[in-house]
Amino acid sequence: MSIAARAARAADSITPELVAEHGLSPEEYELLVGSLGREPSLTELGIFSVMWSEHCSYKSSKVWLKKLPTEGPQVIQGPGENAGVVDIGDGQATAFKMESHNHPSFIEPYQGAATGVGGIMRDVFTMGARPIANMNALRFGAPDHAKTRHLLAGVVSGIGDYGNCMGVPTVGGETNFDPRYNDNILVNAMTVGLVDANRIFKSAAKGVGHPVVYVGSKTGRDGIHGATMASAEFDEASEEKRPTVQVGDPFTEKLLLEACLELMAEDAIVGIQDMGAAGLTSSSVEMADKGGVGIELELDRVPTREEGMTAYEMMLSESQERMLMVLQPGSEKAAERVFRKWELDFSIIGYTTDTGHLVVRHRGIVEADIPLAALAHAAPVYERPYTKREPQPIVAPEDVPAPNSLLGALEYLMGSPHLCSRSWIWEQYDHMVMADTVQRPGGDAAVVRVHGTQKGIAISCDVTPRYCAADPYEGAKQAVAECWRNLTAVGADPLAITDCMNFGNPERPEIMGEFASAVEGMAEACTALAFPVVSGNVSLYNETNGIAIPPTPAIGGVGLLPDIAAMATIALKREGDLLMLLGAEAGHLGQSLFMEVVSGETRGAPPPVDLDAERRTGDLVRGLIRSLCLSAAHDVSDGGLLVAIAEMALAGRLGVALDSVSGPLPAHALWFGEDQARYVVAASPDKADAIHKAAAVAKVPLRLLGKVGGDAIVLAGEAPLSLATLKAAHEHWLPRFMAHG
Amino acid sequence: MKASVIVFPGSNCDRDAAVALEAATGQPPAMVWHGDSAIPASDLIVLPGGFSYGDYLRSGAMAAHSPVMREVVARARAGTPVLGICNGFQVLTEAGLLPGVLMRNATLKFICRDVTLRVERSDSIFTRRYTAGEVVCFAIAHKDGSYFADAATLGRLEGEGLVAFRYCDAQGSVTPEANPNGSAHNIAGIYNETGRVLGLMPHPERLADPALSGTDGAKMFLSLVEALH
Numbered sequence: 030m031s032i033a034a035r036a037a038r039a040a041d042s043i044t045p046e047l048v049a050e051h052g053l054s055p056e057e058y059e060l061l062v063g064s065l066g067r068e069p070s071l072t073e074l075g076i077f078s079v080m081w082s083e084h085c086s087y088k089s090s091k092v093w094l095k096k097l098p099t100e101g102p103q104v105i106q107g108p109g110e111n112a113g114v115v116d117i118g119d120g121q122a123t124a125f126k127m128e129s130h131n132h133p134s135f136i137e138p139y140q141g142a143a144t145g146v147g148g149i150m151r152d153v154f155t156m157g158a159r160p161i162a163n164m165n166a167l168r169f170g171a172p173d174h175a176k177t178r179h180l181l182a183g184v185v186s187g188i189g190d191y192g193n194c195m196g197v198p199t200v201g202g203e204t205n206f207d208p209r210y211n212d213n214i215l216v217n218a219m220t221v222g223l224v225d226a227n228r229i230f231k232s233a234a235k236g237v238g239h240p241v242v243y244v245g246s247k248t249g250r251d252g253i254h255g256a257t258m259a260s261a262e263f264d265e266a267s268e269e270k271r272p273t274v275q276v277g278d279p280f281t282e283k284l285l286l287e288a289c290l291e292l293m294a295e296d297a298i299v300g301i302q303d304m305g306a307a308g309l310t311s312s313s314v315e316m317a318d319k320g321g322v323g324i325e326l327e328l329d330r331v332p333t334r335e336e337g338m339t340a341y342e343m344m345l346s347e348s349q350e351r352m353l354m355v356l357q358p359g360s361e362k363a364a365e366r367v368f369r370k371w372e373l374d375f376s377i378i379g380y381t382t383d384t385g386h387l388v389v390r391h392r393g394i395v396e397a398d399i400p401l402a403a404l405a406h407a408a409p410v411y412e413r414p415y416t417k418r419e420p421q422p423i424v425a426p427e428d429v430p431a432p433n434s435l436l437g438a439l440e441y442l443m444g445s446p447h448l449c450s451r452s453w454i455w456e457q458y459d460h461m462v463m464a465d466t467v468q469r470p471g472g473d474a475a476v477v478r479v480h481g482t483q484k485g486i487a488i489s490c491d492v493t494p495r496y497c498a499a500d501p502y503e504g505a506k507q508a509v510a511e512c513w514r515n516l517t518a519v520g521a522d523p524l525a526i527t528d529c530m531n532f533g534n535p536e537r538p539e540i541m542g543e544f545a546s547a548v549e550g551m552a553e554a555c556t557a558l559a560f561p562v563v564s565g566n567v568s569l570y571n572e573t574n575g576i577a578i579p580p581t582p583a584i585g586g587v588g589l590l591p592d593i594a595a596m597a598t599i600a601l602k603r604e605g606d607l608l609m610l611l612g613a614e615a616g617h618l619g620q621s622l623f624m625e626v627v628s629g630e631t632r633g634a635p636p637p638v639d640l641d642a643e644r645r646t647g648d649l650v651r652g653l654i655r656s657l658c659l660s661a662a663h664d665v666s667d668g669g670l671l672v673a674i675a676e677m678a679l680a681g682r683l684g685v686a687l688d689s690v691s692g693p694l695p696a697h698a699l700w701f702g703e704d705q706a707r708y709v710v711a712a713s714p715d716k717a718d719a720i721h722k723a724a725a726v727a728k729v730p731l732r733l734l735g736k737v738g739g740d741a742i743v744l745a746g747e748a749p750l751s752l753a754t755l756k757a758a759h760e761h762w763l764p765r766f767m768a769h770g
Numbered sequence: 771m772k773a774s775v776i777v778f779p780g781s782n783c784d785r786d787a788a789v790a791l792e793a794a795t796g797q798p799p800a801m802v803w804h805g806d807s808a809i810p811a812s813d814l815i816v817l818p819g820g821f822s823y824g825d826y827l828r829s830g831a832m833a834a835h836s837p838v839m840r841e842v843v844a845r846a847r848a849g850t851p852v853l854g855i856c857n858g859f860q861v862l863t864e865a866g867l868l869p870g871v872l873m874r875n876a877t878l879k880f881i882c883r884d885v886t887l888r889v890e891r892s893d894s895i896f897t898r899r900y901t902a903g904e905v906v907c908f909a910i911a912h913k914d915g916s917y918f919a920d921a922a923t924l925g926r927l928e929g930e931g932l933v934a935f936r937y938c939d940a941q942g943s944v945t946p947e948a949n950p951n952g953s954a955h956n957i958a959g960i961y962n963e964t965g966r967v968l969g970l971m972p973h974p975e976r977l978a979d980p981a982l983s984g985t986d987g988a989k990m991f992l993s994l995v996e997a998l999h
Contacts, residue, residue: 189880193911194821196782280780280824370805372779457880459911461976462819464786469983478981593981 032070032395043074051078057409064403072341072389072396077404079307079345080314083569086408089535090567093548097562098555103524104563110231111152111303113563114224115524117589121479122226123486124158127166127219127527127585129568133274134216138183142216143191143277144349149220150195151303154286155352157230157293158222161463162477163192165202165218166490166529166583170211172446172766177206180214182767187277188218189457194279195286198466199458200475202490206446209498212573217529219585221488223479230293232302234320234355234381239299241313241324241379242361244368245285245351249334251275252308252347281350281373288371289352297360304351310344312353313379314387318405320355323384328391332374340389340396355381415541421499424619424633426698435700436742436750438627439671442701444758445626446766448668453763471680472599473518473664476590485590487521490583493667496635498579499620501543505550505582506638510705512586513558514664517647518708520597520654521588523558528565528584533577535569543580544569551582557640560586597654597662601681601711604738606660608677608685609720610670612646612707613730616698622668623701635703642706642729649727650708658716658723665707671700673709674734675742679756684739689746711737771998773799774812776842776858778833783819783855783975790975791816794991804836813998814851815842817858819911819973829872829914830860839865851895851998852967856912859959859969868962868969869927870919875912876952882911884984885950885972887958888938891931894965895997899989905942906986908935908972910950915971917953917960924954934959934968 048058051074061077062068069077079085087094099107105122106114112126130145150160165188170177181204192199197220234241252275292298300320302312309331317324328343338346356364361377368375382388387404389397432438442448455470467485468476474489491512497504509526516523528551533540555561571578590596601608618624619633653659661681665673678685690699712720724731741749773791777784784801791799800810804822809815822833833839839861846852846867854862862868875881884907889900900906919927927933935958939948949956951971959970974987 186879190913193880193882193913194780194782194824196820278824280821280826283780283782283821283824452883456883459880459882461882461909461911461973461982462782462786464789464976464979464982467981 032398043068051075052082053078057081060407060409064407065399070397072344073399075341075345076310076397076399079310080404081408085307085311087567088409089411089413089569090530090544091410092412093545096548096552098552099561099563101525101559101561104561105226106229107563108565111155113525113527114156114229115563115587116226117479117484120226122224122229123221123587124153124156124224125219125221125527125587126152126564127217127529127583128152128566129529129531130216130218131214131531131568131571134184135214137274138180139187140274140276142184142187144275145216145218146188146191147277147279147282147349148305149218150197150282151305153220153222154289155230155301155303156222156224157228158224159290160197160220160222162221162475162488163197163199163218164488164490164585167202167204168210168215168494168581169206170214171208172206174208174211178767184216185454185457191277191279193459195283196462198460198462200460200466200477200488201455201470204451204454205494207494207579209579213571213578215531215578215581217583219490219527221486221587228293230298230301232300232316232319234300234316234322234324236299237322237381237383239355239358239381240361240377241326241381242354242356242364243331243351243376243378244354244373246278246281246348247332247334247374248343248346249348250338250342250346253342253345275347275349277349284371284373285350285352288368288373292364292367295363297356297364299355299357301352301354304353306347308345308347314401314404316353316355317381317387318401323382323386323401324379325382325388326379326390328389330376330378332376340391344389413535413541414538415545416538417542417546418501421634426616426618426695426702429618429624429628431695431697432627434747435671435696436744436747438623439675440750440755440758442622442626442668442672443675443755444762446762447622447626448672449762450760451763453767467593468519468596468598473515474521476519476593476596478593483592483594485593485596487516487519487588487590489515490585491515492581492583494579494581495620495631497547497581499635501546501580502550503635503637505547506554507635507705508582508584509551509554509558509560510638510640510643511666512584513560514643514647516586516588517651518597518662518664520595520651521590523560523586523588525561525563526555526584526586528562528582530565530567531571531578531581531583532569533572540577547580547582554640558644595655595657597659599663599677599680600661601677601683601737602660603713604683606711606713606737607717608674608709608711608734608737610707610709610732610734611650611724611729613642613704614699615704616694616702617704618698618702621701621703636705638705645727646706646708646729649723649729650710653710653720653723658719659710659712661711663709665709669701669703670709675755677709678742678752679759682752683737684741684743684752685735685737686739686743687735688733771795771813771995772811773814773816774802774809775799775816775818776802776804776838778804778822778836780822780824781818781820783973786975787816787818787855790978790987790991793978794988794995802838804838807837807841809838809841809845812850814853814994815845817852817854817861819856819858822857822861830857830864833861834864843867846967849966853896854969855973855975856971859971860914862967862969867967868960869923870917872914873916873918874914875916880913881950885910886938886940887935887972888942888944889935890933894961896968896990896993898997899993903942905938905940907977907984908974908987909976910972912971915951915953917957919954927960930963932961932963933957934961935970
């Protein structure tokens with residue numbers, strides 16, 4: 030029976046309800062029938078549904094993503110491949126990407142987070158890069174929400190177990206608690222890899238008659254329709270979707286990593302693509318489409334974990350730890366030998382063709398025959414209507430009540446869920462394996478040494494959701510600027526970013542407006558800071574029962590230190606050093622943590638970001654670090670100046686004596702305001718002149734804050750806050766919270 | 771000193787061990803694949819950290835039965851020094867070269883951080899560059915590191931001076947607070963009866979480089995070079 034005849038027979042069973050269950054609107058189904066020229070078979074319906082899902086097609090976000098800058102002299106590979114790649118000199122490059130695994134992690138936190146980590150590492154080693162560092166950006170609900178503890182424990186354990194087993198250090202990240210994530214947590218995972226610039230692998234399947242090879246784990250029924258799930262809103266019934274969450278096997282992935290890198294050292298691979306979302310379907314379609322060829326698959330040759338799997342199930346399975354490769358003809362035996370050595374499945378499941386079609390055969394029957402152009406390019410692209418938010422008024426510092434005690438407020442802030450130590454989290458991650466982690470979690474950016482060299486790669490993940498919720502445009506600008514600042518604060522040249530755009534339902538104009546504003550804010554900051562976007566991921570429909578998360582454009586940035594000998598850390602190092610603030614002070618308290626935690630209110634505009642000031646101040650600080658003028662540096666962000674100083678003191682186990690301040694601004698606005706483009710630096714007194722001169726040349730305001738020494742934070746007119754008290758406040762909250770389940 | 775590092779599927783500190791060995795000896799060690807039954811002539815065999823066979827079944831249990839381990843056991847019995855780090859320690863206990871077992875940490879969580887250890891003896895081939903009672907800083911990174919043995923075995927280990935390292939505080943006091951994983955007697959590492967096989971959970975190879983916030987681990991490799999040159 031021909032596919033058309035089979036499809037005609039199936040057409041009766043393809044009801045509007047079935048189409049809706051596949052996440053396709055009636056209009057999209059019409060488009061499908063039109064581009065296929067007939068009704069689809071069930072397998073074809075499944076294939077279209079995943080390829081046209083929001084997750085795979087970016088149909089709502091595409092028109093906006095084009096506005097992001099993606100180029101620069103350092104960029105070797107921009108968006109469109111499995112990961113972005115940037116030049117780090119000496120013929121070396123770094124490949125990196127961040128990706129979301131939000132919905133699966135809410136349903137099944139351990140496996141959801143673990144497979145998120147597995148997926149992003151696969152994206153990076155698919156490019157030929159050895160993963161050298163992982164990071165993550167996590168958003169949980171309010172601490173007092175019934176599920177928060179369970180979700181946090183499961184996510185952290187899942188991330189840890191996967192990365193630890195792989196032997197790739199998880200070097201840091203960020204974690205927020207906010208009631209707006211109560212029913213829709215965010216788990217964004219980032220991997221950074223190292224690759225020789227002339228050995229980068231891509232996904233295009235060039236050439237006709239080349240073998241298509243399946244390697245890795247066997248295919249099971251897990252994760253069928255994961256991509257469709259990631260493209261729908263949540264409700265109570267969603268938790269019944271647990272079977273669509275995949276199960277991770279980091280041991281197999283470790284073998285897959287080593288086998289792939291071993292084969293990549295030879296000239297056997299034409300194109301390679303990992304089977305992530307939408308599994309065999311999206312990997313085969315993307316490879317063939319990019320190479321401008323057709324592809325034929327014999328599903329009887331796919332290694333399966335279960336008996337009696339249908340073509341529909343095999344094409345849609347999201348079983349983990351699998352790769353699809355197109356090989357040079359004649360290299361099959363050599364490739365098979367490598368994968369057998371690593372005890373992995375290896376099967377030639379098809380060939381490239383010149384038909385421009387995806388043809389799927391199973392048990393002698395053509396189950397699908399689809400023009401690739403229809404799958405890859407005929408997908409709908411929406412210019413969804415959007416409404417932008419009215420900016421909120423700027424809060425005058427005088428309108429925020431002063432605390433009874435500045436240092437009392439500091440202690441309270443440092444012990445709050447927002448600012449307390451995250452060591453309970455990162456101690457569950459092996460952050461030292463590979464023996465190149467030269468800056469561990471807890472600083473502004475993590476730094477991993479490029480193995481065998483003195484170069485360092487700095488990595489940071491940033492976004493401040495409360496700013497984005499108040500003003501998506503300024504918030505997104507701030508996220509990019511803070512990431513750039515964190516990389517700068519360790520002495521790195523910021524190179525490029527990856528992004529994870531987490532938003533609500535784009536079919537609602539106000540959500541689409543948030544997305545549009547955030548893209549515009551990011552684009553402006555990326556352009557001003559020469560910090561292009563080279564890879565990323567969009568996660569929409571992050572809502573439950575119609576309540577959306579705050580707009581959360583998570584930014585993962587990578588920078589380069591030419592020599593780790595000139596690397597700064599936040600820890601104070603020497604008694605007698607001077608502490609200085611670089612950057613302008615306006616005492617901006619709107620949307621500050623002080624306001625939220627101490628005053629108990631969230632209102633007003635977030636701090637504005639002056640990108641010119643960012644650039645000047647950052648370039649100044651980096652120059653001072655490179656010329657070895659500074660003994661410590663720290664960017665000022667959440668919690669403001671006094672929090673930054675306290676973090677430096679705790680890290681260095683050295684106190685500070687702060688000079689009192691005078692001027693028009695209230696003291697609490699100076700110490701807790703979250704003005705951007707600022708750094709606290711420490712230096713020995715003999716460097717002070719040079720620093721003053723450099724700041725004057727760069728037109729960056731400098732204020733002497735005080736002197737390093739003692740074992741307390743001392744501020745005139747206040748009882749000293751001992752480091753022991755501060756440390757206890759800072760370290761107790763998270764372990765206690767997690768212990769008292 | 772010629773060293774061999776055994777590589778199991780899932781080993782992931784094999785490179786770290788090789789780097790530390792090369793820094794101490796001036797030559798790269800031989801990397802021996804688990805499926806090989808031959809190990810080149812070696813003055814030292816290292817079983818590295820990682821997750822051999824995914825730690826499935828039980829940490830180290832499957833690696834203990836891989837082909838190469840028969841040869842490791844034979845060499846150890848013939849007097850070749852063997853160093854098992856983290857997963858390598860687990861393999862050594864599963865292979866019967868060291869007594870006891872490494873159980874899940876008392877916290878039930880993976881723990882990665884620097885710890886302070888008391889060096890119990892300085893007369894072994896692994897510790898001659900340290901002094902007895904010295905407090906050193908190594909890193910731990912494990913989920914199954916809680917050392918357990920029956921009372922008779924613990925009595926024998928203590929009586930014969932076979933405890934190599936104990937978790938302690940910065941002053942060298944062996945306290946419950948300084949015990950990160952619930953190990954019996956705060957044991958972090960033990961010798962076999964000849965003192966030529968050492969298994970320990972902490973990673974000396976991770977703090978053996980001035981760029982990595984400590985170099986206390988390097989002295990173990992330098993001790994071996996001195997003893998086995």
